[in-house]
Amino acid sequence: MTTNVPEPLLALTNVNTFYGQAQVHFDLSITVARSHIVCLLGGNASGKSTTMKIILGLVKPRSGDVTFDGASLIGLSTPQIVRRGIASVPEARRLFADMTVRENILMGAFVRNDRDAVAQDLDKMLTLFPKLGQRLSQRAGSLSGGEQQMVAMARALMSRPRMIVMDEPTMGLSPLYVDRVLELIRTINQEGVSVFMVEQNASLALEIAHEAYVLQTGKIVLSGPARALKDDPRVRDAYLGGAEAA
């Protein structure tokens, strides 16, 4: 239970979402506390990615409310939501493949107009992601999956967001990069940025998250502090057991 938090940074309240006739979310309620890492677990077709799209305004819920820092996001366009301080690391990274790494990272600062500070932040990204330094003028599409993930995270940070939403940040990465990405998420979080992430890899996600929710066919079936969920037999059976390897 996440009750003792003063006011959450992000709150989804009783969200119902439909694709045509099919209902995707049933009274979905999720909160993300300030400076916390919250992770949303769930199998295929549980409505995880749609939750991301709801937050980013890419899909509109039929009913319910989404608030960020106390103000509703319903009715705002995606660019307006981004300007409120939410950055995203989309599923499968979605870099601008034909633009250079440098251009990709700077695209993250699209909503900002303070050129000098942007230049400083770019330098900061290169200390946070040292590998990208030599790749700056390379086409983003030519990087490896792990390197692309670094670019996507740097790109998201460039808008100086208050919260980053990440859709399966470890998907398709080599084990080495999976550890690196989780470590970076923790670093980002320690600088005060809240993180809301969707993951299939439950054991890793619970490792770094403060709170977690388990989504099953559009309904939250479990939620609570990550540590508690990690030991919950239901989570262990559904997501941490051997059958889940695929």
Added chain:
Amino acid sequence: MSSWLDYTINGLIVGNVYALVAVGLALIFGVSRLINFAQGSIYLVGAYIGWVAVVQLHTPLPLTIIVVAVAAALVGLVIERFGLRPLQNSVRIAPLLATIGISFVLDQLVMLTFSPNPRALPSQLPDVRFQIGGGTIGPLDLLIAGVGITSALLLFVFLRYSKLGWAVRATAQDRDAAMQMGVDVNRVNQAVFGIAAALGGVSGMLVGMYYNQIDTAMSLQATLKGVVAEVVGGAGNVPGAVIGSLLLGLVESYGVAVFGTSYRNLFAFLLLVVVLVLRPNGLFASARQAPPEPLTGTFIAPSRPVRIPRWALLVAAAAFAILPLFPVSFYVLQTLINAWLLGMLALSLTLVAGTIGQVSLGHAALLAIGAYTSALLSLGFAVPVGLSIIGGGLMSAALGTALISPSFRLRGHYVSIATLAIGEIVSLVILNWESVTRGPIGISGIPPLSLFGYDLISPNSIYWFSLVVMIVLALLQARLLGSHLGRSFRAIRDDDIAARAYGLSLNRYKSLAFIFGGFAAGVSGGIAAHLYSYINHETFNTQQSILALTVVILGGLGNVVGAIVGSVALVGLPELFRIAAEYRILIYGIVLLLLVRFRPQGLLGTM
């Protein structure tokens, strides 16, 4: 005669003009995956604004260019805002159809304002030629080259160094991701349409000055050439569009040098078809580029078709059958005969575009093949007219299917481009193959309709004949759609990958659809030839293809009854209200726009 250097210079200059159109098309395709068929209309508007500025306002050349660019850009912004933005969440083919409707409306408005007669557009530049090597070059050539190069440089700087330019590139590569960076995609669309329109308008003005003549036929030609250049260079690829344009200019210029002026367009469209078939992503595309968008499946508005009871259809058919027994005017019968002929074409198109999902923009070519075959069979080989019409249908079925078959692997917008090009090729072959088709003179003295030796000359007999033929074709088609063939067609339309996974041979079913559709259209063309007694290469033109498309969308794509209802409505209503001929095309354009916006499933619903 001129030297090869002259032909090269001419090719590059013309290529520069094409580039101004094609770059705009490429920008728009890049950002919104849309082939803007209204681009040529903006080019036309640019030419006429240039004419107003030069001839009536006597503006100096630099000011003329600025005026044209700004005015054309405004037209582009209006098109984006009111024509296309409302369609953002509608089916994928809707914006394409909307640009076709917009283009009809703009062209007709220009024609109504300025009359269809050609006008001279003087360039105000001194008429001198400079010798270079073995060729010559004039000030206007230099102006066109200068404008082309300057525009390319400005565009490069814009895309590479401005914030909006970055937004354009990012949106072109991944629209959703760009939005998640805070890019306002509507502003990007606006910018792109404004730039494309400015370039297109200036291009139209320059071409008008180059030939010292402007007329309303420029529009479709410009769209076609721009699309050829863009596809050759790779859809959405801006530098590719420039190179494709120069290449197109050179191919045409050398083609003209070797074969003569009337072959110019033939080379352009052959180049397009060859590129589409061999390298549908363009000459410069590499594997990493996004594959052509999978447009099949979701582009027809899903709907529940209106069920019309069988007795109602029988009553309607009987009512139309006994109509000539009442004292109706010849004019009414004439109008309905036209509706039945258009109905046969619409049956063909609703099968091809609606049921199997290959949106053809060149369907009039099937009419032309049927008409010429039937006319030549009856004139040259004394084949009885009834048989010659069947011959025309068979020839349309065979030739039409053979011509489109190399393009079977294409999908979505590319099918539309390929069919448009094939339609133009058929018309150009008819124009140039003088020994068979009598070229530009056309065929006259075609014998009247007859059946078993009896001439059908009275309006009543022609009316009954065309009505019966259309009903028979409609029944055959309804039967076909009710069989497993119809289901296979729809499966291919809805998801061609899944259909293939179920073991359906796409090529075989597409062939079957085109064979059946080709036959119906060919028969319609054959009957028309004997009714008109004179045909030429322009009798069956792109306007008719688009009219047929409007008819089938009005009736509901794939809907057999809808195709006939749509034909009666679109042929009959303008007659009923006595609308003058020059306004009709304007109305067809507006009907198409309204349908796409408010009732994409048509009157009777898609099937």
